[in-house]
Amino acid sequence: MGRILIVLAVTIVCLANFSVARAEEIGRFTMTPTDDGFLRLDTQSGAVSLCLKKEESWACRSIADDRQALQREIDRLAQENLKLSKTIDELKHGRLSGPVGPEGPDGPTRKFNFPSEEEVDKAMKFAEGLLRRFKDMMDNLQPRPEPESERQL
Secondary structure, three states: OHHHHHHHHHHHHHHHHHHHHHHHHOOOEEEEEOOOEEEEEEOOOOOEEEEEEEOOEEEEEEOOOOHHHHHHHHHHHHHHHHHHHHHHHHHHOOOOOOOEEEEEOOEEEEOOOOOOHHHHHHHHHHHHHHHHHHHHHHHHHOOOOOOHHHHOO
16 A cells, blocks of 8 residues: 555656646747748747748758857957956056066066167167158159249240
């Protein structure tokens, strides 16, 4: 008699779980008619399928969704945003340890070196030469006055 009660109790629990699962399944999908079939939306996962009638039966195929790729990009940008916010906070409060500089292969290196006098002189000579060439080009574009002999014609 005890075994029968145990089997009966297990059966009741299994049937109760099945009916709860079926109740959750009802209303899970929404259908939207299209010209040649319908779209099926899974309200739990958000997956969309296009269902078309082929011969005597219906066939549904999943529509490509870029949601996962977009979510990965959103997650990556959120991590980058957190990292940058932390760096900004450290800069504002003077807690940034180490030198500041461009990002290296092992992560950001924080080092800044001022240019030497020679490097500044070299840059200035380059800029001066560039400006002289530009001025010469502008002078060549200016109309030149005609000689006196040609004006009297």
